[in-house]
Amino acid sequence: MVENQLYVAPWGRDSWPGTFDQPFATLPAAQRAVRARTEGMRSDLVVSLRAGTHVLTEPLVLNADEGDSGENGYRVVYQAHGYGTGGQEEAVISGGRRITGWRPGEAGVWRAEVGELETRQLYVDGRRAARASVSPGIPGNVTKTETGFVTDSTVPQSWRDPGSIELVFTGVYPWSEARCRVAEITGDAHSSTITLAQPGFGWARELYLAEWVGELPPAAESTGVWATVSAPNTAENSVSFLTEPGSFALDRSEPGRHVLHYLPLPGEDPAQAEIVAPVLERLVVGRGTEERPLHDVTLRGLTFADAGWNEPSGPGGFLHFHGDTYYDGGPLRKVELAEGNARLAVPERPALLPANVEFESGVRITLADNRFTRLGAGAVGLSGPGRDNAVLGNVIEDVSGSGIAVATGTGTRVERNLIRRIGREYHGSPAVWVTDARETIVAHNEIHDVPYCGIILVGGDRAARVQIVENLIHHTMTVLADGGGIYLNGRQGSSYAGGTLVRGNVIRDTVTSYNFGLYTDYGAAWVTVQGNVVYRGDTPIVLRVTPPLENVAFLGNFWDDRPEGCDNPPAGVVVAGNTVLPKDDFERALAADPAGADILASAGRGGAASG
Template sequence: MITLVSALLALGVTGAETATGAAGSSDLYVSPSGDDQANGTVQHPVRTLERARDLARDRVADLDGDLTVHLAAGTYRRSKPLVLDARDSGANGHKVVWQGTGNTVVSGGRKVAGWQKDEGRPGLWSAPAPQGLTDTRQLYVDGVRAQRARGAVPVALTQTATGYTASSGTLAHWKHPSDAEFVYTSGEALWNIERNGLGQWTEPRCRIAAAEGTTITMAQPCWDNSNKRVEFPDIPGRTVSMVGPGRLTNGGRATYIENAYELLDQPGEWYLDRTEHRVYYLPRAGEDPTRADIELAQAEKLVDGRGTASAPVHDVAFRGLQFSYATWLTPSRPEGFSEIQAGYTITGDKGWATQGLCQYVEGGTCPFASWTKMPGNVSFAHGQRIEFSDDVFAHLGASGLDLGAGSADSAVSGSIFTDISGNGLEIGGVDGQTPATGVQVTNNHLYGLPREYHGGVAILNGYTRHNTIAHNQIDHVGYSAISMGWGGWPDKIGDPATANPSHDNAVRDNLISDYMQMLDDGGGIYTQGLTGTSTADGEKVTGNVIHDQLGLGKSVYTDNGCTYETIEGNVLYGAAYANVGSRHTDYRDGLGNNDPTLIKGNWWEEGTADGDNKGLVTSGNKIMATPSDVPSQVLANAGLEPAHRGLLNRKIGAAAAPEAPSRVGTGTAGADALQVTFNPSFADGGSPVTGYTARAYDARGSQAGEQSVSATEFKRTALVRIGGLPASGGPFTVTVTARNAHGASAPSPASLPLTPTAVHALPGAPTGPKLRAASTAATVAWTPPTATGDAKVIGYRVTVSDGRAPIDVRGRDVLVTQPSAKGMFRVLGGLAPGTSYTVTIAAVTAAGTGPTATVTATTKP
């Protein structure tokens, strides 16, 4: 027995040291090398999760303790999900525990073997696709996500009712044009960046159906759902969905095209030829496909908990498992990815005309805003007392984990969510079904996501009750970190927010940083719609530390219809234009008040004075010049608690070069120079990004200039200047690469072309200056100038009458606030109480420093 136990321990079978294997033992043992004809004892483990499930079903009725299914280290490959229902629940107050070792992987992947160099393309390799795999959207090399082949759209496109007319028949001559997918990346219209897509918080995708000559027909219903969204006949431009435009903006121009053999031109790109049943891959430097573990994602779900309201799945735990290599194929099908917000999409043949439009259109489905949620690769509906702890959700193609409608008294703790295509964790829904209640999400690390559907969020919480999201660390995410609630958009037309069952939800003591790294109009904690029936049971946002936002948004964003939220005791800094907001009218009555909101006792930079703005109460907030102004225990309490901080050191996948930057924009910096801005890499390859290199190309595609910048300097200025460009070479496009200790990324998609011009005219003065003074610090606030002269605003010069050196205000907020006329602010520390100060602010462009705006105030005694 000692020899057997030692062998099992070496294989990673947990509990083997105490197991006896005697008849009547309820525990079960599973090993990748087991045998499903065995009885599941420690001596005779079974091989598959289904066999273990079926054996467990026979034992749960008589439980007098937890039944543990011990999964030995190794990979458990899935082509379909492990389906659990009420029969797979615990009993008698005990759980069924699926216990891994930390090296136990539940995988939906298929290993790709038989790699050969491609004779026709230098550097290209190919291999037969695994038998039975007909489609996928993800390929991984040694645990590193590869990029589906992508590039610029090679023709000019004119939008039509069914797609486009192309300037030439290039696409029609591709091998499989109907595989290709247009991607519409939206964003704030700054610095020569296109505002494509369906709102600056979205990134919709639609596949080509056919390309014949110069006629491009797009797949349906994705195309209509993205271009025919119903508008109010008496409110020009306002869709009945009230979320974003009614059609793809900028003439339907795609930002880039993806998934075609002809686009294979960068190391790390791949393509699946479904007709030839063959995979193509351009290896990165140092990769040998014959030795690497190359996985294609096949299964769309790994675990599917199918409870019902009358027969829930309950008392099940998953501990020490990694869930990886699952895909999601709906965006590759005609349905596409017609995004609304946070991974919700419009679906169905007439979705644009009816889905979620409820009372506003004939035949509208209810409740209002009940659009289609992105699925989870691991999911539970009507799950009670479901637990995920010490797990990893990585290398996934949809949302990582979905605790859907009817989830109750469940917990997610001590787990990692990273390298996920869409949302990290989803809780509840917005479709009027049973709300999720009593879900605890604590001490998890969510980072480096979303990797494909960039409008996704780290944690999505719909209509829920008594949920707690606490002590998580969320960093390096493309859009909002935590999204709460739904259905507040009717206030855009003067109607009250959609009634919903939410109340008593808490978001507390989380550490959120480096968020909104790709899209705009979101926040660290973003809330939509009614959160309760009063401030007593409304949403509580307390004790969070939120800093370093890149995109246009707010630290804590109270969006349309957000009512009865309390925002108290948070530390908020480094936001683009506001720490907390926004003000919205409460349309539940005709009194003209604002949505009741309490903003109390926060440390922030905004500096708004105490007051009661028709129900929007601001009280006792403290201006902070630096984090050192905040009590150390407040900072230390946010994020992972001490017992869980080891999660930050756990590496997922092999270290690699970072993901490419995105959304490159340019502005003139003189007759021979361009200023360049871009969205940095938020997926760093497991090693911090150290710098970026911007390269300018002339109209013939030849490199005309180059400039590098450290990651630290780019974070400070958000700019790179490329000078010495030839006078006759324009217009120029620019791409940017990121680098870390393991190499350089692929180039970003190119900027729009721009010819630099001489700059002489200075910008105007900033407008609306204010000085919001405390006793030893003050917030100086202003609005960008209405006239910028010949060039873009790249900074501000702030001077203070106490003789300190002028303050050079730089950063991404300088760039994103200008085109939208959003306010700017900075904190002045080290002031003397009871003293009058005069502050001037001037805008800076490539032409120089403009005239000043002046404001004077006296600090509090």
């Protein structure tokens, strides 16, 4: 066999040598063969995956200490067979399990026994089935209590398997959403008491609390504290909620004997359909340290699918804070907002939403031309003190959380990706999240149909020289508010030269009210916002925030509305050379302006912002 080529096929055998004619059956077998060869590498070592679904029974863990890195200046490459040619095959790496044994039941609902399976997602012939839900989350006149809610409706007492029900609080802050599990439902002939699981509801009461100083807003309680955890918008995951065709619920009332219930679409036969539930929470995990990083590994041309994340179903729920962060307990601190008139609770050590494909402390890790879909967490995560990593040309869609998350690191490139329909379950998730990073480039991506921000950039002590350039971002903020197509906060460096550059982006159709198409917020500093196009949003930019902007320049941008305060910007903010074009004829007027036409032609994956 060729020493630098290995093959894996669903029809192979792990006892075979991994040749083209006699491929391995599983990725672990190929990994063992890779580890035996890396020390003596004299060229790239390529593992080609043949067409079909490669089902993992455990994550593929790539360890720096176990021979998974490329050596001697070469790479270890996992790719679809025929990558980059017209004969490229479709190889799917799946963490799912096909659900069989479906039987019809009452009211057209089918059921399948699944043992101890825990899942928050179900995919029917590749389509994400909706989780059964009801709105409003609690019927009747609802009163909040120390442990949950009381309503004058008796309907909740009839809900099946109350311990599996999840209450969803959309807009608990305008930019946030919380999920809390029900512990029990009790009541009498006149009212129902919904007790929520702890510690989640207790954490929620501590986190989602705004203290107002001075005159209270109309919604404030007489105590002077505006408690934002009001009645839930929706309730999810009970067989009692199965009224919409194409939806499902997981009944966990009998431990170890869970039952999936599915109400099929018209003409759909669950006994014949391919119905898959995610089992794994990670598909690929790369592990290294700063002293010994995982390095020189490439994944390309592959499809990553059918992985979940079940922590939000636990007693802690999912208490989203902002962007890719959530609260799982620990210290909170108070920060001032609204020019000193309000204080918010902020987690001292927020948790980061995980990704189904994650690399920690990697060097020269490349994810290129892959597809990430049917995922229950975030899609891609890069964390730790890595450097020179790249996420290039991927398609990321139908993901419960964020698209790409970069936490620290140096020299990361996020380029030419198509990211859409993410945040399907966790609506505060951005398409791209970058925090406390250096020399990172986010360029020529197309982002659309996302429930919150397109790109979020959070500064920090190490942040410096980040570029967000020539992206096409549209139809963001479709669910939550107080965000934008691009959102930045915090200190981005120590000078304009060493700070963040936001240039040449086209941001349009920022949907919900109360948004800023291009949003510099909460003490953003050392940011140059130059030559961008912002239109069809609530407001193009904002100039006065708390803490105030410092050393932020808005130069040569095009927008369809005159930003408030641009004639008299606050100290430390420069607003110069920007052009306001008419709302009703913006695109024609932009195309007629040479500078505007150049921005429009350069933004997006292919260099033309026509998406």
